[in-house]
Amino acid sequence: MTAHTRTGDVASTGTSSSPIANAASAVAVGFRSPRLWILIGLIVAISAGAQAIGPIVIPLGIASVTLLPMIWGITAGAIVSGQRLKPLPIDLQQAATVIMGVAVLFLCARLSFTIGPNIPMLLQAGPALLLQEVGHLFGTIALALPLAVLLRMGPATVGATFSIDREGSFAMVSERYGSDSPQYRGVLSMYVFGTIFGAVIVSLIASLAASLGIFDPLALAMGAGVGSGSMMAAAASVIVSAHPDMQDQVLALAATSNLITGVLGVYIGVWISLPLADRFYKLLTRNKDATLPGRRPKATGAMPTSAVKTVEETVLEKPTVTVPLWVSLLIIGFAGLVVAAIAAKGFSWDMVIAYVVMGALVAGGIAVAKVTRGKVPAIIVVMTIGAFLTSPVSPVAGWFTTVSNTIDFLSLITVMLTIAGLSLGKDLPMLKSIGWKIIPVGTVAIAASFLLSAVVAEFALGLWG
Template sequence: MSENLDETAKSAPAPARVRFTLASRKFWLVIGLLALFAATAQFIGPAKIPVGAASITLLPMMWGLLLGGVLSGQRIRPLGTDLQHAVGAVLSLLLLVLVARFSFTIGPNIGLLLQAGPALLLQEVGHLFGTIVLALPLAVLLRMGPATIGATFSIDREPAFSMVSTRYGSNSPQYQGVLSMYIFGSVFGAALVSVIASLTASLGVFDPLALAMGSGMGSSSMMAAGAASVASVHPELNDQILAVAATANVLTGVLGVYVGIFIGLPLAERAYRLLTRRTRQEAPPQRSLAVKAGAHIVVTLHTTLPVSFGVGVLVAAIAEGGLSWSIIGGYLVITALVGISLAVCRLARGKFTPLLVILTLGAAVSSPVSPIAGVLADLVNSVELLSITTAVLTAAGLSLGKDLPALRSISWRIVPVGIVAIAASYLLSVVIAEFALGLWG
């Protein structure tokens, strides 16, 4: 039997390679749609939907995801699966561009890590373990499959996409878990944190500054909502609460990436394996359109790099209300950082991941000891971080059609898992901050 299988494998034809370049007319359809939808989403801008005392803010990135998702997922004339995989290659590079832009916020804040008190640093443990301790077991119980890892190793803000995409790939169940949690958090996260923070503050059990520290979850909207709710209960400490929350949010952003890479993801993966060792949960069954004739899609860096640059500059210009040389210069710096990092990884023969190299180099050249930090800051700061996220989510939407069956299998499960993840992350960090403040003040 094994010999027959070997002979069949040898005789099976190798998958055809479909190579997309800037000379491919078909690929220009993807470029045009990505540019059009991302620009439209950024032009629409944010929209606030009041929900009682709180509100839900739909940022431009959600419009981009929606526009791309509707086109790639509709059945009348869907975007070809080969083109969805091609735009997935562009998405992979845009994720690195996003991390490169984020790395320039780490360098200037290295001093903040040294100045932060023990309470601010220790409460970050709550954001790490809150999701893994409570949300991950719930996701396993609800049989989310390997998507559990991506959805529960953190509350899944922007850098989480790159972490999971680099480790598992953008077609993996883990990536689908990140995407599901990101959508849930983007739509309901701020309102949810606002309610939880308001209720917790009204109990009068925790120090207001501990509640403020818990609001720094790595998301600006969640931080603002949580801090505002705490400040409304303790108006006499308004300035201190906002300052502490903003500092905690920066620390979460700086530490969160490294903690996610070295601790969060590996820990979530081991916890998932431990909890499923007897049941051996597999990815939920899914039906997806295969690439025609089993073709292997190839999109080179020489193609994706200029596409990401052009689309990024366009969206950034709309976000800033006009194109400027500083935006172009900022994107050149970011693109150069990505290109240099990828070259370093190639020379190191895979010993380092692009994500880690980008973060390290970006933090180094933007740190206070760097002689070019000031010049780079002026250029890179002209590129709004959320404008890159808009391009990322638009690309994710255009490649969403092939993943819809898997996302449907997650469906309602992400709601209880998302609520527990965000609530646990906030409350556990508040508890740890409370004890730390009691010890060190």
């Protein structure tokens, strides 16, 4: 079984190809490839170094920002892969993208171990969990869309602001407007921006919100489930850092909220948020810039056609890279154990057992997704079985909860985002061609999705205790 490359953040199986890339050539990478060992060495060295540096707290008046090891990991990885002197070869960047997809499922497995013991709390917070989705689904439309109209992004505004634009958004917008439309290029721009900067932005915002002390940590945890695995992990990690005594509750709520967002997001996006964004855009522009589905406007203020062609040609030149699943599992397991030992300041064989179980869950989840042709996503399998292992009905719940706690949640995020950073160099030219307008619009979109959801959750928790 092999895992195939995809561009950007992976929130489901990590085995499908990118929605924005069609490969010109295929490259198989395994342990017999000397070049892969370069990537492995970089993953281990950068993630271990980032964990060794540890967190740094920057005071900002009444608030503060905590820069966790994952920030050093993704930043160093991006610098190594994207610097001009001797950038990481494109096939190794693509291989890192493949491994990143599997690493996200490892993170889901680790998160699932916190769900089982907290099932009673999740049931009690049920109404708040459902209501806070309003913030995720409409926060970007309420705040980011007017800003994009003010900056004159043109019809690309609709694609860039109806959600934070993860994988499913491509299919929604392509079907409604066409893949040559400005709306589709809006999705593309937000997708790339979120892939490169999303985890950093949401972690800084979550850190500020947590340091202010005006939100219940559980409300912030629900807000962390923005529909992106890496962004959710980044936000949850800083909330846990601020409230270490509530780690299990925060992680359980964040993971559940993220899963709900992912499941509901497709249906809400198709039937509610995308049509609403389109109508709101036409209202704000008085329909002057609106275009018919699939048609290119004469003047959109968005990315010029020449730049679009440059981006598409760059993407088409990327090779398709296949990495055997067992190779990805071993790489993540080895790097994860090294970083976990640094975080714990010691080694335990329970760490090995925990990673073996997580690897088995990931392999099983991908196998089920492949057999069912994606009808049963790997993330559902991984999180369901993982939650069962630690639930009150499991005969091994007590023992395995103790075993899984030897793996620091933050150490696994550091490994995952280091791998993500090493895959980002190939996406930097695309981001440059998009233009500066996506920076403020994308930042507001991510911030709005998190903060509005946290506000709704805060009120809902107040109503239901």
